[in-house]
Amino acid sequence: MDxxxxxxxxxxxxxxxxxxxxxxxxxxxxxxxxxEAGLLLFGVLFVAAWWRARRRGSRALAIAVLAPLATAVAYVVSELLKSAVDEERPCRAVAGAAASLVQCPPAGDWSFPSNHSTIAGAAAVALALAWRSLAWLTLPMAVLMAFSRVFVGVHYPHDVAIGLALGAVVAFLAVRGGTRACARIVDSMRSSSTPAVRxxxxxxxxxxQTPHPAEAAAAAHGTAPGAGQGRGRD
Known part of the structure; x- marks a missing residue:
């Protein structure tokens, strides 16, 4: 053992x-x-969650936007921890183990914690916060992705277990901590004069929601669509 x-x-x-x-x-x-493909599927789900949240309240969109950002933060934390621990990959360190199904990563590409598992744990929790009914899909996806890293021979079981937990905790704290500020930004974006931002x-x-300033001004002057219609004569 290493x-x-x-x-x-x-x-x-x-x-x-x-x-x-x-x-x-x-x-x-x-x-x-x-x-590897599991990471791509999480990416697709991030886009789907954002698209769904565009027609919901500011808080919902804030969480959907924070989900991939929180996952990125979890990855950075994982990388910092990986560099500090310097654990050798089990496909090189464990004597008597079966050969890995995939090529063993090069020396210096440390094992603890598993970045894939950290990303999977973070994405699963962040997506569940953004779209609660997705939890039944994202949580099993994360567990399967973590297990697959041991199955193919490039990580120890503790690498993936701690990676999952680390990603989940970091994502939860990042989303919860940033939701209020991000929701205020969303409110500003929805009242922006730039069409792409809106x-x-x-x-x-x-x-x-508070109407866009142009819509509010039009309504105040009675020029909004439908303004003045439907009134009876004296």
């Missing part, structure tokens, strides 16, 4: 990678693809 490894899960690593070698080839290929922010929930 002396820099903070927790000894090398035995479990051997068990999982040994099991992986005995699985059908199609399942091995699926795990190899999922370990398009990005979306129309919002019109029922509970």
């Amino acid at each position: 002396p820099n490894t903070p927790i000894d899960t090398s035995g479990l690593y051997r068990d999982i990678t040994g099991f992986a070698q005995d699985t059908p080839t199609w399942l091995q290929h699926l795990a190899e693809v999922w370990t 398009w990005f922010a979306g129309p919002g929930d019109r029922a509970g």
Whole structure:
């Protein structure tokens, strides 16, 4: 075992990678693809959450916009921790383990924590905050992505477990801490005179929103669409 490894899960690593070698080839290929494709799917869900939130209140859009930003913050925290710990990859450090299904990352590309798992944990929680009904999809996705990193042989189990937890906590705190300030920015964007900015922010929930200044001025002068219509004669 690598002396820099903070927790000894090398035995479990051997068990999982040994099991992986005995699985059908199609399942091995699926795990190899999922370990990267899952990140792309999270990206698609970020866009979907933003698009959905454009027609909702300022707080909803703020959370949707913060979701990918919080995930990026979690990744940076993971990278800083990875550089501080300097844990060797198990595909080089664990004696007697089955060969990894994918090429072992080069020396200096440290193992703890798993960046993929940190990103997955952060994205899963941030998306669940932005779109609650997505939790049933994003949380299992994150767990499967984390497990796939051990399955293909490039991380210890503790790398991915702590990565998931780290990402989830950082994303939760980042979203919760930034929502109020971001919601104020969204309000400003929705009343901006720049069409591209208003398009990005979306129309919002019109029922509970302050109208755009141009619309308010038109209404005040009775020139808004429909103004003065429907009045009976004296």
